[in-house]
Amino acid sequence: MSYVDEVIELVTKKNADQPEFLQAVKEVLESLRPVVDANEELYRKEAILERITEPDRQIMFRVPWVDDQGQVQVNRGFRVQFNNAIGPYKGGLRLHPSVNLGIIKFLGFEQIFKNSLTSLPIGGGKGGSDFDPKGKSDREIMAFCQSFMTELAKYIGADMDVPAGDIGTGAREIGYMFGQYKKIKGIYEGVLTGKGLSYGGSLARTEATGYGLLYLTQEMLKCNGMDMKDKIVCISGSGNVAIYATQKAQQLGAKVVTVSDSTGWVYDSEGIDVALLKEVKEVKRARLTEYAAARPSAEYHEGRGVWSITCDIALPCATQNELLLEDAKQLVENGCKAVAEGANMPTTLEATEYLQKNGVLFAPGKAANAGGVATSALEMSQNSERLSWSFEEVDSKLQGIMVNIFHNLDAAAKRYGKEGDYVAGANIAGFEKVVEAMMAQGVV
Ligand code: NDP
Ligand code: 2IT
Numbered sequence: 001m002s003y004v005d006e007v008i009e010l011v012t013k014k015n016a017d018q019p020e021f022l023q024a025v026k027e028v029l030e031s032l033r034p035v036v037d038a039n040e041e042l043y044r045k046e047a048i049l050e051r052i053t054e055p056d057r058q059i060m061f062r063v064p065w066v067d068d069q070g071q072v073q074v075n076r077g078f079r080v081q082f083n084n085a086i087g088p089y090k091g092g093l094r095l096h097p098s099v100n101l102g103i104i105k106f107l108g109f110e111q112i113f114k115n116s117l118t119s120l121p122i123g124g125g126k127g128g129s130d131f132d133p134k135g136k137s138d139r140e141i142m143a144f145c146q147s148f149m150t151e152l153a154k155y156i157g158a159d160m161d162v163p164a165g166d167i168g169t170g171a172r173e174i175g176y177m178f179g180q181y182k183k184i185k186g187i188y189e190g191v192l193t194g195k196g197l198s199y200g201g202s203l204a205r206t207e208a209t210g211y212g213l214l215y216l217t218q219e220m221l222k223c224n225g226m227d228m229k230d231k232i233v234c235i236s237g238s239g240n241v242a243i244y245a246t247q248k249a250q251q252l253g254a255k256v257v258t259v260s261d262s263t264g265w266v267y268d269s270e271g272i273d274v275a276l277l278k279e280v281k282e283v284k285r286a287r288l289t290e291y292a293a294a295r296p297s298a299e300y301h302e303g304r305g306v307w308s309i310t311c312d313i314a315l316p317c318a319t320q321n322e323l324l325l326e327d328a329k330q331l332v333e334n335g336c337k338a339v340a341e342g343a344n345m346p347t348t349l350e351a352t353e354y355l356q357k358n359g360v361l362f363a364p365g366k367a368a369n370a371g372g373v374a375t376s377a378l379e380m381s382q383n384s385e386r387l388s389w390s391f392e393e394v395d396s397k398l399q400g401i402m403v404n405i406f407h408n409l410d411a412a413a414k415r416y417g418k419e420g421d422y423v424a425g426a427n428i429a430g431f432e433k434v435v436e437a438m439m440a441q442g443v444v
Contacts, residue, residue, distance in 0.1 A: 002036075003036055003043060003044050004032065004033050004036050007029060007049040007050060008025065008030075011025050011053050015105075018101065020320060024106040025109060028113065028431070029053075031423055031424040032427055032431055035428055035431065043435075046439065051438065052435075052438070053109070055080050056084060057080075058078070058079075058105070059078065059080070059152075059155055060077065060078055060101065061077045061078075062075075062077070062151075063144065063148050065143040065144045065146075065147045068140055075130055075144070075148075076099075076129060076130050077127070077128075077129045077148050078099065078127050079104075079125065079126075079152060079156070079161070080104045080108040080125060081125045082111065082124040082125055083123050084124075084125075085123060085437035085441060086123055086437045087120070087121035087122040088122065088158075088162055089125030090123060090376065091107065091115075091125040091126040091166075092107075092127075092163065092164045092373075093128045093163045093165065094107065094127075094168060094169065095128055095131050095168030096132065096167050097131075099129060099130045103320075104126050109124070111373070113427060113434070114367070114370045115373055116433045117367055117409070118377060118401055119404060122377050125161055125163075126166075127152070128168075131168075141176065145177045145180065146179075146180040149176075149180035149181050150184065153180070153181050153184045153185055156181075158380070158383070162192065162193060162376070163192055164192060164372075164376050165240065167319065171206070174192050174194045174195055174196075175196055178195055193377075194206075194379075197388075200382075202375060202379035202388065202389070203388070203390065204375060204391050204395045204398065205376065205378075205394075206240070207244040208372050208375035209240065209244065209369050210246070210248055210371075211245075211247075211248045212368075212369065212372065212398055213342045213368050213369055214228070214245060214249055214252060215371065216363055216368050216370075216402040216406050217363060217368065218252060219403050220406055220422070221338060223410065224361055226338075227253075228249065230254070231253075231254040231313050232254070232311045232312050233311055233312065233315060234256075234257060235249075235256050235259055235306075235315045236260045236307075236346070237261070237318030237319070238259040238261050238277060238280075239318070241343065241372070243278060245315055245317055245342050246272050247274045249315075250271065250274065254313070255271040256271060257309060258272075258311075259291075259306075260304070263288075264288055265288070265303075265305055266288050266292055266299065267299045268295060270297035273291075273295060276291055276295060307323060310334040312338070313338045315341075315342050316339070317342030317346075318346065319346065320343065320346060321348050322343070323339070323346050324350075325350040325354055328347070328350075328351035328352075328354040328355050328358075328360075338361040338362070338363070340362075340363035341364055341365035342365070343365060346365065352423065356423070361420075362423065363422050364423045364426050367422065370401075370402070370405055371401065371402055374398060374402075375398055378394055378397060408429045409422055409425035409429045410425055411425075412424075412426075412432070413425030
C-alpha cells in the first residue's frame with residue numbers, strides 16, 4: 001500500500017467520528033501524492049504524514065456563564081494547536097452551536113497549509129465553542145467571552161498562540177476576550193488579532209478576507225484571460241467575508257446578485273446594496289428578510305438556493321459543505337467560469353472534482369481566503385513594533401500577498417504536472433515549506 005493510502009487508513013481509523021476532519025485530510029493527502037511518492041522513503045522514516053495529521057495538542061474545557069435570567073449555562077471550549085513548525089499557532093475562534101472537536105480539527109489542519117501559503121511566519125491552530133451568539137444580549141456575550149478567556153488564557157500568548165475571529169466571533173467578541181486576557185495576565189500584548197483600532201487592531205483587517213478573496217480571484221482570472229469587469233457574481237453568506245467580498249467585487253466592476261444566511265437567501269437583480277447589507281448585518285444584527293423588505297429589487301427565498309442563479313463567478317462565503325454536487329452541476333450548466341472559496345471547505349470533494357473536470361477555475365479556501373490570516377500576521381507585526389500602518393499600506397501588502405499566493409500555487413501545480421489544478425498546487429506549496437521546517441527541527 002502506498003504511504004498516502006496507509007496514512008489515510010490510519011487517520012480514518014483513529015478519527016472515525018470526525019467526518020469534516022477526515023474530509024480535509026483526504027483532500028490534502030490525495031493531492032500530495034506526487035510529492036509524497038517522490039520522497040516516500042524519507043517521509044515514511046520521518047513519519048511526516050502521521051505527524052502532520054496529529055495535532056500538537058487539543059485543549060477542551062468547560063465554559064460556565066450566567067444568562068440574563070440568572071441561570072448558569074455551560075458550553076464547551078476548544079483550542080487545537082495543530083502545528084507550529086513555521087511560527088506561533090494562529091487561527092480563528094468559531095462560536096456556533098455546530099462546533100465540535102472534529103470541526104475545530106479540520107479548521108486547524110487547513111490552517112497549517114493556509115498560513116504557510118501566506119509566506120508569513122505563522123503556524124496552524126483553531127478554536128471556538130458550541131456557544132450560540134444569536135439572540136444573546138451584550139452582557140451575555142461578555143459573560144461568555146470572559147469565562148472562555150479565563151481558561152484559554154493559560155494556553156495562548158503573543159509568541160505562542162494568537163487566536164482571532166471566525167464565524168460568530170467579530171470585533172465585539174475579540175474586545176471582550178482581549179480585556180479579560182489583559183486582566184488575568186497583566187500583559188498588554190498582541191495575543192489576539194482582529195482587535196479594535198483603538199487598542200492595537202490593524203486597519204484593513206475587517207475587510208481583509210473578502211478583499212483578499214477578490215484579489216486572488218482577479219489574478220486567477222487574469223492568468224486565464226478573463227477579468228472581473230461586468231461579471232455576474234453569486235455570493236453565499238452575509239457575514240464578515242461575504243460583505244467585504246461583495247464590496248470589492250463591485251469595486252472591480254462586477255455585479256453581485258445574491259447573499260444568504262442560515263435561514264434563507266436574497267436575489268437582488270440590481271446588485272447587492274452593500275451599505276444596506278452592512279446596516280442590517282453589522283449594525284442591527286438582523287436577518288436578511290430586513291434587507292429584502294427595504295429593497296424593492298430584492299427577492300427573499302427561504303432555505304438554500306444561491307447556486308441556482310446564473311452567474312459567471314461563484315464565491316461561497318458561509319460555511320463548510322454548502323456547495324454540493326447538485327449545485328456544482330447547476331453552476332456548470334449555467335455557464336459558471338470560476339469558483340473561489342471565501343469560506344473554509346465550503347465545496348464538497350465531489351463538487352470540487354465535478355467543477356474541475358468541467359473546466360471551471362477552482363481556487364481552494366486555503367489560498368483564496370488566506371487574506372484574513374495574512375492581515376492578522378501584519379497586525380502581529382504592527383503590535384511587535386508598536387506602530388500602526390495606514391490602510392493603503394496594509395491593503396497593498398495584502399494585494400501583494402494574494403497575487404504571490406496565486407503564482408506560488410500555480411507554479412507548484414505546474415512543477416508536478418498538474419497545471420490548472422489549484423487544489424493540488426495550494427496543498428503542495430503549503431506542505432513543502434512546513435515539511436522543510438519540520439525536518440530541520442528534528443523529531444519534536
Ligand atoms: P460570520 O459569522 O461573520 O458570517 C457567517 C455567515 O455564514 C453568516 O451569514 C451565517 O448565517 C452563515 N452561516 C454560518 N453557518 C452557517 C450554516 N451552518 N449554514 C448556513 N449558513 C451559515 O463569519 P465569517 O464571515 O467570518 O466566516 C465565514 C466563513 O469564512 C467561515 O467558513 C470561516 O471559517 C471563513 N473564514 C473567515 C475568515 C475571517 O477572517 N473572518 C478568514 C478565513 C476564512 P447566520 O448569520 O444565519 O448564521
Ligand atoms: O479561517 C481563518 O483563516 C480565520 N478565521 C482567520 C484567522 C486569523 O488568525 O486571522
